Amino acid sequence: MYELTIAQAHAKLQAKEISAYELTKAVLERIKAVEPQVEAYLTLLEEDALKQAQKIDQKGDFNKPLAGIPVAIKDVYCTKGVKTTGASKILENYVPPYDSTVVKKLKDAGAIILGKVNTDEFTMGSSTETSAFATTKNPWDVTRVPGGSSGGSAAAVAADECLFALGTDTGGSIRQPASFCSCTGLKNTYGRVSRYGVMSYASSFDTIGPLTKTAEDAAIVLEAIAGVDPKDATTVDKKVPKYSQLIQNDIKGLKIGVPRDFFIKGIDSQVEKITRDAIDKFQKMGAEIEEVSLPMTKYAIATYYLLVKAEASTNMARYDGIKYGHTTQDPKAKELADIYAHSRTEGFGDEVKRAIMMGTYTLSAGYYDAYYLKAAKVRTLVKKEYDEVFEKVDVLAAPISPVLPFKIGENVEDPLAMYLVDAFTTPINLAGICGLAIPAGFAEENAKKLPVGIQILGPQFGEETILRAGHQFQLHTDYHLQKPVI
Amino acid sequence: MLTPDEVRYIANLARLNLTEEEVQKYSEQLSSILNYVEILKEIDTENVKPIAQITGLSNVKRKDSVSSQKLSEELIKCTPQGIEQNQVKVKSVF
Numbered sequence: 001m002y003e004l005t006i007a008q009a010h011a012k013l014q015a016k017e018i019s020a021y022e023l024t025k026a027v028l029e030r031i032k033a034v035e036p037q038v039e040a041y042l043t044l045l046e047e048d049a050l051k052q053a054q055k056i057d058q059k060g061d062f063n064k065p066l067a068g069i070p071v072a073i074k075d076v077y078c079t080k081g082v083k084t085t086g087a088s089k090i091l092e093n094y095v096p097p098y099d100s101t102v103v104k105k106l107k108d109a110g111a112i113i114l115g116k117v118n119t120d121e122f123t124m125g126s127s128t129e130t131s132a133f134a135t136t137k138n139p140w141d142v143t144r145v146p147g148g149s150s151g152g153s154a155a156a157v158a159a160d161e162c163l164f165a166l167g168t169d170t171g172g173s174i175r176q177p178a179s180f181c182s183c184t185g186l187k188n189t190y191g192r193v194s195r196y197g198v199m200s201y202a203s204s205f206d207t208i209g210p211l212t213k214t215a216e217d218a219a220i221v222l223e224a225i226a227g228v229d230p231k232d233a234t235t236v237d238k239k240v241p242k243y244s245q246l247i248q249n250d251i252k253g254l255k256i257g258v259p260r261d262f263f264i265k266g267i268d269s270q271v272e273k274i275t276r277d278a279i280d281k282f283q284k285m286g287a288e289i290e291e292v293s294l295p296m297t298k299y300a301i302a303t304y305y306l307l308v309k310a311e312a313s314t315n316m317a318r319y320d321g322i323k324y325g326h327t328t329q330d331p332k333a334k335e336l337a338d339i340y341a342h343s344r345t346e347g348f349g350d351e352v353k354r355a356i357m358m359g360t361y362t363l364s365a366g367y368y369d370a371y372y373l374k375a376a377k378v379r380t381l382v383k384k385e386y387d388e389v390f391e392k393v394d395v396l397a398a399p400i401s402p403v404l405p406f407k408i409g410e411n412v413e414d415p416l417a418m419y420l421v422d423a424f425t426t427p428i429n430l431a432g433i434c435g436l437a438i439p440a441g442f443a444e445e446n447a448k449k450l451p452v453g454i455q456i457l458g459p460q461f462g463e464e465t466i467l468r469a470g471h472q473f474q475l476h477t478d479y480h481l482q483k484p485v486i
Numbered sequence: 487m488l489t490p491d492e493v494r495y496i497a498n499l500a501r502l503n504l505t506e507e508e509v510q511k512y513s514e515q516l517s518s519i520l521n522y523v524e525i526l527k528e529i530d531t532e533n534v535k536p537i538a539q540i541t542g543l544s545n546v547k548r549k550d551s552v553s554s555q556k557l558s559e560e561l562i563k564c565t566p567q568g569i570e571q572n573q574v575k576v577k578s579v580f
Contacts, residue, residue: 097560191541204538233546234539302523313500320501322576324564336579337501345503353502357493357512358519360500374526376536381529383537415515416522432540460541 001026002160003483006069006217009163013062020053020068024112027070031114031161034486037142039134040156042075043083044115052112065220065244067110072162074153075116076123077103078197082113086199087131088121090347091325100197101232102166102208102225109224114162117152121349123168123201124312125149126176126421129412130351137408138180139484141448144405147177153211154181159486164212164221168198170205171304172400172425178211178437179400179453184470184480185211186218189460190432191236193222194229202311203234205304205429214480215438215470219243222463238461246464247471252286254469256456257393261297262424267402270443274452275399278440282397282469285476292389292396296382297427303382304426305419306362306375313359316352319344354415379430386431390459395466399424400455404443425455434458436466439479451479488517 001023004012012018028046035041049070056068073079076086078096080103085091099107107113120130128136128151136151138144139159146155150167154177157165167174169187178185186209193208200206210221223244228237258279263272283289321327321343328342348356362371389396402423411418428435440454458466474480488496493513497504504512559572568575 094564097564098557189541191543204540230548233548234541234543236541236543299526299529302525305519306523306526322565322567322574324561325566327566334577336577339577340501341503344501348502353504353508354512354515356500356502357496358516361488361492361496361516361520364496364499371523373536374531375523376538377531377534378526378529379540380534380537381531383540416518419519 002030004163005213006065006163006220007214009069010062010065013068020056020112021050023068024049024053024070027114027162034159034161037137037486038139038155038159038161039136040117040152040159040161041072041115042085042087042118042133042152045082045113049112049114056110056112064109066106066224068112069163070112070114071106072114072117072153072156072165073103074119074150074165074167076119076168076199077166079103079113079116082116084116085133086122087119087133088347088349088352089132089326090319090344092132094325096197098197101194101229103197105225117156117165119152120149121352122199122316123149123170123173124351124355126172126418127406127411128152129408130349132349135408138405139486140182140451141405143407145180145408147180147405149173150211151177154178154183154185157181157183157211157213158484160483164210164217167209167211169207169209169429170201171308171429172422174209174211175400175425175435175437175453175455176422180405180451182439182451182453182479182482183211183213184215184218184439185209185437186222186463186467187428187435188222188226188463189434191234192434192461192463193225194227194232194235196229196231200315202308203315204311205308207429215436215467215474216244216247218436219247219467219471222467236461241464243464243467247468249468250286251282251469251472254287254395255393256282256287256289257292257389257396258289259292259294259297259396259398261294262398267399268404268443271399271402271404271452274441274443275397275454278454278473279397281476282473285472290393292393294385294389294427296378296385299378300382300427300430301419301423303375303378304422304430306371307379309355309358310363310372311359312355313363316348316356319347351415382427382430383432386433386459395462395469396457398455398457400437400453404445404450404452428457433460434463434466436470438470438473441479442482488513488520
């Protein structure tokens with residue numbers, strides 16, 4: 001039962017073929033069976049989840065598509081009365097007194113919250129290895145990373161430890177783990193979904209979205225969580241389309257651009273072949289393929305890291321040992337400033353400290369123009385390039401990660417190498433557009449099958465089109481149906 | 487190139503205490519990242535305006551009204567410091 005998609009489970013719940021309790025119980029048992037290998041969860045809410053399921057069964061109303069559907073939440077979403085750590089020691093025992101808007105929406109829709117899943121500390125990372133609490137494994141090969149930062153979410157979906165999960169994407173944190181673990185991941189347009197109550201990393205980039213088993217499920221979840229929120233002033237007051245219906249239309253005549261700048265030297269040959277094969281598949285399905293150029297792509301990483309680390313350093317300033325979270329017990333901390341420094345030093349991990357240092361430097365007097373302002377100007381040029389390309393084509397199809405899922409520990413000592421892994425995902429966040437990761441095939445390394453996804457990119461608020469392309473692709477392929485052996 | 491002294495100065499601004507080992511490490515790592523971002527000098531941004539709000543929203547307003555009095559009390563209770571008269575009590579500033 002735990003292998004069901006949202007759409008399948010919904011149909012069975014509505015027909016009373018299964019109960020929410022049975023479904024939740026089956027997923028919880030699956031979690032118990034595979035969690036020792038995968039380590040996706042930081043907090044499991046077994047009793048709560050079963051109680052919620054029973055309540056919904058008693059009411060017996062399964063008309064809402066997420067009613068009775070078990071979900072895993074990335075541990076950066078505030079959940080009322082449930083520990084929310086950001087995978088950081090500084091929030092090790094933090095219990096928020098309120099729900100993030102999206103969690104509240106899921107609860108109102110009847111979804112069953114199974115627990116909180118692992119992430120890189122405050123989402124800073126591409127492998128989930130910077131988590132202070134656990135090393136999540138890739139269900140396809142447990143010696144490898146699940147990607148990140150939403151690695152817990154992706155691993156939980158891939159290992160059938162939930163029907164879907166919520167993630168966040170600041171520079172690829174939904175799409176890259178989706179690709180590494182062979183699930184579907186939706187990075188929404190900036191402002192499509194409220195971020196109220198979700199821990200900030202880089203506020204002009206952060207977006208919220210689901211990781212699911214199918215594009216159809218992603219459409220169902222988006223319908224439930226999208227929309228304007230007075231508590232998040234960056235949400236845009238635009239109608240939320242019926243994504244799950246619109247994706248049923250075919251893609252004949254859809255213009256798909258293939259950015260040549262994403263097929264550069266250094267991209268893994270198997271990744272390139274799988275991406276090109278997927279594009280051929282789209283062509284056979286009736287899409288028109290056109291090569292396009294996005295020459296700013298090679299500047300994306302530098303632009304992205306300058307802006308994001310600067311914003312991160314300001315966002316991390318709120319963790320001061322005073323308002324909430326960890327505070328130092330060191331007797332040497334006598335004055336207020338000592339409390340700040342000691343608490344932060346004890347609470348933050350290495351990558352977060354590096355981000356704070358980098359951001360504080362580039363924002364400090366005398367350097368702002370050379371770094372932050374320069375990068376903010378380059379961002380304008382990146383956005384312009386995407387605006388122009390979407391006048392010519394409807395969507396873009398491109399690789400997500402230049403490399404295959406890498407080994408645990410392989411990149412941790414070299415931050416720059418880790419950053420370069422994000423070369424194809426960060427431009428999308430610079431431009432604020434939307435992207436959908438879908439499974440596109442499998443590479444082979446040392447006789448192991450390793451997943452490879454591609455991303456379909458759309459203009460701002462073009463979710464309907466990328467979800468349609470993804471759903472239609474999944475109607476014609478079976479990569480998304482394949483399961484890891486755990 | 488970031489010197490160890492610059493790293494110490496930045497750490498103080500950022501309210502972080504670094505060990506000598508960390509000062510060395512960040513000095514090398516941050517220098518290598520700063521060296522990498524030099525690539526942006528290739529781009530002419532002479533007449534380009536910087537962007538911060540990517541969907542073009544500006545001056546989004548809402549009513550300045552209290553929506554949850556109860557929550558503010560619960561939020562104050564989150565402090566690891568002492569509470570006095572519904573306020574967080576901190577150590578002396580100097």
